[in-house]
Each structure stands twice: as structure tokens, then as C-alpha cells.
Amino acid sequence: MNTAAQSPFRILCVVGARPNFMKMAPIMAALAELRPHVDVQLVHTGQHYDVAMNHQYFAALGIPDPDINLEVGSGSHAIQTADVMKKFEPALDQVQPTAVLVVGDVNSTIACALVAAKKGVPVIHVEAGLRSFDRAMPEEINRVLTDQISDLLFTTEESGEANLLREGIAKERIHFVGNVMIDTLVRNLPRAISAEQIVADHGKPGFASGAEGYAVLTLHRPSNVDDFAVLRTLLETANRIGERTPIIFPLHPRTRGMIEKAGLNHLVENSNILLLPPMGYLEMLGLMKGARVVLTDSGGIQEETTALGTPCITLRNNTERPITVDEGTNTIAGQDPDKIMAIYNEVMAGGGKAGRVPYFWDGKAAVRIAEKLQAWMQAGCKTS
Template sequence: MSAFRILCVVGARPNFMKMAPIMAAFAQLKPQVEALLVHTGQHYDVAMNQQYFDALGIPSPDINLEVGSGSHAQQTAEVMKRFEPAMDEVQPAAVLVVGDVNSTIACALVAAKKGVPVIHVEAGLRSFDRAMPEEINRLLTDQLSDLLFTTEESGAENLAKEGIGGERVHFVGNVMIDTLRANLARAVPAARIAADAGRPDFKAGKGEYAVLTLHRPSNVDDKAVLQGLLETVANISASTPVLFPVHPRTRATIEKFGLSHLLDRPEVLLLPPMGYLEMLGLMKDARVVLTDSGGIQEETTALGTPCITLRNNTERPITVDEGTNTIAGNDPAHIMAAYKAQLAGAGKAGRIPHFWDGRAAERIAAIVLDWLKARS
């Protein structure tokens, strides 16, 4: 019998961390499975992408669609236009997508319309906020999918409420945690990152500093909201120095709104976007992480690092119910209250959720192979 060909799609950097262990798990099933990697080019910084691929040991993409930037509609449409010929050439047994970016829904939609089964890793997550483009991508991708893998048990409950049968859903754990566990020993210490940034004097030992990441439009596109957040960060830095890897989009809005002066202080160290091992090192030893990222909520829970989420909701409730995450929104008073609780030792200790054991990808690969055999 010939190998089952699976097209595995990545588009943005959060996808890379999820796909690395999946590709490795499928590689163990050769020659029964042939996994081909498609990079849509949604995140199109070539040097940054290569840094992630090298750090995570991801094989070079078999197909690169080189889509680039654009509005949500433009990017989604361009991925669809370029993915269809790739599918026609490969004739896969299935298309596997991860996460909730535009590439995820675009490739799932093309596959479903062509009658090719869709496998969705990280299914069932819901913020219940349809103003988030990612929420739309999650909802639609799950409806199109034939096989759905969840990271937490609430995922199956969400899918059941949306009419998705339990026979299609498998709780396997979190592939991002597979990647984290595999790379933790290689994490770059925060002190080295600070020194490389020209600040060897910066307090960056274990438990000495905070980390900030900020990129969501709801936080960075409104001057008043962004100003309030940056003023809060400046206040926090007076007692806990802050390392801030600045997203290019965030940097542009800070400059556009004339807010750079708020961070012009020795206790705030602005950094360029970080590679995976650098970001892992920053999170691992931080006293607290402040973020509006979804993945970082999960990673900090796995690391046992307190996290304050600068959003009003989360699609990863297990990080709040069992992990180290506190939802604070973007209100300065709520953020400072959460920070002061952490400073006083009243922050969350959390615990590691079930199946966040570094073996989620192995479970996925085994289930996919059995499923493909049953269909053939």
C-alpha cells in the first residue's frame, strides 16, 4: 500500500511551535505516512521564520506559497488561490491545519470544497468574542473539519454545543507544550538577552524581572488604550524591571501616537522580536509575564510562571481554571491589582493540566494513521 500523504499547513510563527512535534511524530510513521509541509508565507519575515525553523528542527517546507501581508480578506483569498494548485499536484489523503490564523481557515476551506478531509489541531477553543478575527477562524475551521484534536476538555464541550459529533473529537493534549518540554534545556537566559541588547547591568536573574508582549489591535490601535497600558508598564517597572520584545506593528503605533517617551526609562528594556528559544528563556525565569497572546498563556502555565492577560477574555480557560493565568483586561487599575497580588505572593501557583506531558503529537499521529487506514 502506498503512503498516506498529508499536507501539513503552517502560516504564522505560533503555528511553527505547534507543527514541529507533529512533523517529528509523522516522521516516525514512515513509510506508512508521508507528511509534506506547506508554508503559506502569512508571516513573511524570512530571517525570523528561518530562525524558528532552525531552532525547532522543522524541515524546510516542501511547498512555500509566499503569500505575504494584506488585509484579512486579501490574505485569506490569496492563500486559497495558491493552495489549490498545490493540493491538485499532491493529491493528499488529508490536510492538517493548526491554530486559528488566516492560513488555517483558508486551507481548510479549499480542502473541504475539494472533498479532502480536514484535520484540525487545537480545535474547540473559544473566546466567545466574535470581534476577534481568530474566533471566526476557529469556529469555521472546526465546522469544516473531519477530525478534531483538543488541548483541553472544555474544547469537546464547545464543539458538542455547535453540533460536532464526539466521534470526530479526540482530547490529546497540547502540542505547544511538546515543543516547550523538548526545548526547555536550550532556552536562552534572560541575562544573556539583556547583555546582547547592550544592557549587561539590567536585572534579569530568576524572579527579578517582568516580561511584556503586546500586539492585539484592541490594545495597540487605540491611542488612549495603548497609553494607559504603557503608563501601567512604566509604573510596574519602578519595582520590577520590564523586558519588552516589541512587535513591529506595536512599535509603529507607539511611534505614530508619540508615546515612546513613556518607555524611555532604565527599568524598561525594549527588545526586537525574539526567537523561540529566547522567548522561552524570558518566560521561564520571569517573576510575571504580561501578555495579550494566546500561546503565552499556555506556555506560562506549563512553566509555572504567573501570567497576567491583557484581554477581557481567553479562549484557553484551562490556564485560568488550573494554570497560572489571571485575566485583567486592559484597565490599568485591574492590571495593577493583579500585579500587586503577585508581588505580595498572592498570585496563582497553578498546576500542569492533564495530557500536557510532551506526548500530544505522538497521540495525534497514531490516531490519524488509524483513521486513515479505516477510511481506505
């Protein structure tokens, strides 16, 4: 039986980069419950093109193999966005979906949304309305433009709706459903791999077992790793922290390249910092769960640490996820070493911000999305 041929509604879901995978996993599972009335197909643009790492994430999260892989690969923002658009249009023509569902704020998100909108196919944006108000961030451009051309916008926190209304988005298009990233976290937390096992597997047993615990560091944003002076400052600050609290540092390949290019290897090659290759989802979840503190420039990690109750120091001057600061365990430090150290010392002295898990971060956001989509499709894909 060809379900796709018989289904009156067909949703084409798009992933491109690993942060998308964590968001799409629960959505795919929730939409699968609508079969046979809804057919769901998955496109992987190949924006993150490490085949082994992608397979590891798909397997760990239970995401089905993509129906279509565009195999775009790397490139500048312009080249990558253009390549996704060129390769996605034939896929869209082939599938002829009722709607295209995109998540997050990567280049694949805006590229596929733009192709769909220009061809008159409704766009559904999950994780809409987040704003850093920093147009120097490529992700901010992607977020704003994707929201402007989306027909349905699903928000993770209430500030998202206020941002969208301010930008002229009709209220009936906006639905506050919660955070699908937390759906994935809740589902996989019992399977998280402990830091003790991870460090032992990498030949450093006992590294994370001291009285002061351990810290986790991640860096990947251009504002932190492309400016060698900033990169040096952050790594020197990490060394200061490492003198008291050993640091586990999963190293993004691009960050590793910049450290080598800047001649800063000596700042990460010491006994207080354990360099690891990029970690899979279950490994990162275990590292964050057990950490005394996490230092990061990642948006998703700000959310995950809030859900886990782990203190987070964000190495940026702003965040598009203000709820992690207002209600969660996150504190914005920027790149100022004195401020970073002051926040770190507060965490070590008193445990850091207690925080709380925000409303609708309950592991059921994807179910609410599926319910809204079903009602929308039954109403003829109209928002009013």
C-alpha cells in the same frame, strides 16, 4: 525510491504564522515515525513573511524546510485569506493528499481548510474547540469556521470538546490529545536562552538581575495597540510596574509602528523598560522561564506560562484558553490599570497563583495525534 509515490496515505501539513511553527514541529516529528506508510509534506503559506525570523524558528525547532512556499505576505484579513486560497489550490492539486492538517486559528488555517473541504479532501484541525466567545476577534471566526468543516478535531483541553458538541460536531470526530505547544516547550526547555544572556547581548548587562527580578511584556492585538487611548493606558501601567520590577519588552513591529504613530515613544524609552526586537523561540522561552511575572495579550504565552509555572497577567477581557485560568497561573486583567496593578501586587507579595500543569500537557500530544491518524487512515479515513 520515491516514497511519496508508494505511500498509500499522504498528509499535507500547513503552517502560516510563527505560532503555527511551535505547534507543527512535534507533529512533523511524530508523523515522520509513520514513514514509509505515510508520506508527510509541508506547505508554508508565507503569512508571516520575515524570511530571517522564519528560518530562525524552523532551525531552532527542527522543522524541515517546507516542500512548498506560497509566499503570500501581508494584507488585510480578506486579501490575505483570499491570496492563501488562490495559491493553496494548485498546491493541493499538485500533492493530491489524503488529508490536509491545519493548526491553530490564523488566516492560513481557515483559508487552507476551506479550499480542502470544497475539493473533498478531509481536514484535520489541531487545537480545535478553543473559544473566547468574542466574535470581534478575527481568530475566533477562524476557529469556529475551521472546526465546522473539519473531519478530525484534536483538542488541547476538555472544554474544547464541550464547545464542539454544543456547536453540533459529532463526538466521534473529536479527540482529546493534549497540547502540542507544550510538546515543543518540554523538548526545548533545556536549550532555553537565559534572560541574563539576552540582556547582555543587547548591551544591558545586569538589567534582569535585581532583587525584584524582571517582568516580560508582549502586546500585539489590535484591541490593545490600534486604539491609542488603550495603548497609552497600558504603557503608562507598564511604567508604574517598571518602577519596581524592570520590564523586558520584545516589541512586535506593528506595535512599534503604532507607538510611534501615537507619539508614545516617551513611555517606552526609559531605564525601567528594555525594548528588544522580536525574539526567537528559545529566547522567549528563557525570558518566560525566568520572569517574576509575564504580562501579555498572546494566547500561546498564556499556555506556556502555565506549563512553566510563571504567573501570567492577560491584558484582554477574555481568553479562549480557560484552563490556564481555572488550573494554571493565568489571571485575566483586561485593560483596567487598577486591576492590572492589583494582580501584579498580589504576584509580588505572594508569588501569584500556584496553578498546576493540565492533564495531557505532558509532551506527548503529537504522539497521540499520530496514533489517532494512523488508526483513522487504516480504517479508510472514516470517523465512525
